[in-house]
Amino acid sequence: MFSINVNGVDHQVAAPGEAPLLFVLRNDLGLNGPQFGCGEETCGACKVLVDGAAVPSCRLPLQRVGTARVVTLEGLAEDGEPHPVQQAFVDEQAMQCGMCANGMIIEAVALVMRGNPTDAGIHEALEGNLCRCGTHHRIARAVRRAADELWR
Amino acid sequence: MSTAADGTPIDDWIEIHAGGRVTVKTGKVELGTGLLTALAQIAAEELDVAVENVDVAGPWTGRSPDEGYTAGSRSIKEGGAAIRRAAAEARQVLLELAAAELGGGALSVTGGVVSGPRGSRTYAELLGGKPFNRTVSGLAPLKRPESYRVVGTAVQRPDIARKAYGLGGFVTDVRVDGMVHARVVRPRTFGARLAGVDASGLPEGVTVVRRNDFLAVVADREEVALAARDAIRPTWTDGDPVPPMGELFSWMRRQVTEDQELIDGSARGQGSIVRDYHWPFQAHASLAPSCAVADVRPGGATVYTAAQGVYPLRRALAPLLGLPPASIEVIHREGSGCYGHNGADDAAADAAVISQELGRPVRVQWTRFDELVWARKGPAMTTRMSADLAPDGRIARWTSDIWSPNHGGRPSRPEQLIAGRLRDGIPEPDSTTYIGGGRNARVDYEIAAQRVTMHWLRRPALPGSALRGLGATANTFANECFMDELAGLAGVDPVEFRRRHLSDRRALAVIDTVAGASGWGGPPPPGRGRGVAYGRYDGTGAYVATVAEVSIVEDAVRVERLWIAHDCGLIVNPDGLRNQIEGNAVQSLSRALIEQVRWDSGGLLCTDWQSYPILRFTQIPPIDVILIDRPDQPPVGAGEPATIATAPAVANAIAAATGVRLRQAPLGGRLR
Secondary structure: OOEEEEEOOEEEEEEOOOOEHHHHHHOOOOOOOOOOOOOOOOOOOOOOOEEOOOOOOOOEEEEHOOOOEEHHHHHEEEOOOOOOHHHHHHHOOOOOOOOOHHHHHHHHHOOOOOOOOHHHHHHHHOOOOOOOOOOOOHHHEEEEEEEEHHHO | OOOOOOOHHHHHHHOOOOOOOOOEEEEOOOOOOOOOHHHHHHHHHHHOOOOHOOOOOOOOOOOOOOOOOOOOHHHHHOOOOOOOHHHHHHHHHHHHHHHHOOOOOOEEEEEEEEEOOOOOEHHHHOOOOOOOOOOOOOOOOOOOHHHHHHEEEEEEHHHHHHOOOOOOOOOHHHOOOOOOEEEEEOOOOOOEEEEEEHHHHHOOOEEEEEEEEEEEEEEEOOHHHHHHHHEEEEEEEEOOOOHHHHHHHHHHHHHHHEEEEEOOOOOOOOOEEEEEEEEEEOOOOOOOOOOOEEEOOEEEEEEEEEEHHHHHHHHHHHHHHOOOOEEEEEEOOOOOOOEOOOOOOHHHHHHHHHHHHOOOEEEEOOOOHHHHHHHOOEOEEEEEEEEOOOOOEEEEEEEEEEEEEEEOOOOHHHHOHHHHHHHHHHOOOOOOOOOOOOOOOOOOOOOOOEEEEEEOOOOOOEOOOOOOOOOHHHHHHHHHHHHHHHHHHHOOOHHHHHHHHOOOOHHHHHHHHHHHHOOOOOOOOOOOOEEEEEEEEEOOOOOEEEEEEEEEEOOOEEEEEEEEEEEOOOOOOHHHHHHHHHHHHHHHHHHHHOOOEEOOOEEEOOOOOOOOOOOHHOOOOOOEEEEEEOOOOOOOOOOOOOOOHHHHHHHHHHHEEEEEEOOOOOOOOOOO
């Protein structure tokens, strides 16, 4: 039995310690935000915030999470209001199929919380997140919009 | 024009609920293109209701109309036309009901409320919760495009908010009571037989499902199934022979083919100018691998899938499972973007076969390896173009010989599903029909003497099927690179050369528009070159013209900017359309520059994102999209057209910048 803090709530999880956090989040906690994309930490679809850093969850063993605070796409909203990055993705209609959206939003949240990025900084920060539908420019616009809102 | 709705009950398409909301039922699936939002706009427009009050119910066998596949950029043109007719008929019925209740006088409708001199009634009051019980006659008056208020506006997609907030809805998010997790186990070759299995190293609690060459591991917990997949030791025989990768195109030209003249004009033989162009195998490379959930019971089955056609998949699953089609429910849930026939159908069949074996609901999640190796590929093609130029600089003769396999491998029989072939130990059947490879083989340039000959391969080097654009991608690459080469030989500017061979005003408009936007005619910035390409998708679809500007950095191609002019008739949703065109541009640029499926004697070498890379954020240039709206022209699809012009525009730009003519995709990193 492991205790993990996800989206501000402590959960007792009866899962093997080597179970990837992604499967624990999806299958034990019933979350839908993080998606399986490659299982090899190369696409970004499964990213979550671990103590504020955007990390892939597909190979992160449950037993390594410890007391870190895990936040998923579902946990970004505050007081029922979507995070500015989520709102900006809606405003810019910044996805097509949406399978990459989780990782893009999570990475963007980590980015804009560190400071107001340059346009080049946005592209560089998202370099490790793949999008096959080709919505990169919309995603970058959404991150710009959210960053400007947060840092104006 | 007749539509799928004509002669069918209105109730198959439209429901008015007691609470006032409207449900529109479609057999077309949301692939991430925003299609369902566009269909809601079309229904809202004809019904005179607020688009926010329209819900679109996706494909579900037995509940939604059978509209075949969502493919070929036909969903707005055909699916939209059907809903438009059904909605117009529904509005007419509602007006008749209102007239009966309100008596005479002129009636008008706004926001789902019918008003007249003697009062008003909402649609819900008139019919809420009750059926129309009327057939779509096809005769109800349709709104005139100039009066549109919803169609043509940038309505936001409701699914985007759901996805941004993590509210679920994907096929990967389906959970069924008692569901177990499965992984399939497959080699990187095709046609290999399963000679043996060493299951000694498996974790506890794993069930191995083996029937002939079908092998899967199943566990209550997903990570256990994944670990079992890595631990199991199957022995495979050699797979089907595949030509060496470096000899693919010459191998294709040596095969026995079925030949088909697409244009048997006055041109015979070959012209004096001969060029060869080649297009590689490419992968859908969907961002998330395919996934499906199936619950097969003795008397029926329920299957959740992201496949492009729920009814066709049901027809293939019924004999696979030995169940009557009517006992199988196939329910669409959104998956990763698929751009054609990816692994979605096959994952559904995998889940169904395993569930039937175990008598339990099963979730199959393909791995990245499964998707890159086993999802069908966009087929390689090779083309020989020839032409003669007349003294006036016009093309006097044009021929193309195109070697292509079938691009239409979508399943309708069990042996067309991977699970069916492996479980029953039967080989992939040879093609008996050929589609897709001839898309855009014919050019719409005005050339007196033309010959276009398809040389259809009965069996491709690798299993292939529909990938965005199908043969139009390779054919437009050949046609538009060749046009550029001919322009150079004629000593005519490439834009002007194309204009001289076109009279269709819409074709000329996209070319002139993109030329104007890109500053064509003026010199490009130092060290850069520009190239242009044009095409009308599938001969009768959208018009697109693209200009690419490239530079060469240390012998590598760098695309600096793309301009795209696009005319798909009436624009239903301009923002959704821009999203599609931008996405087409990025994906087709990735395919043009870096994508090809590689293999060696041991099988496919594209097994992960390192061995099948796609363009990343910092590699994507600015893209300018210029939309040409034609409210007087019917809307045609935009899911594929902008794909076709990118590669030739880039190749033509490379030639302009360097003098080096590349005739084989991918184009990146081949200049030395």
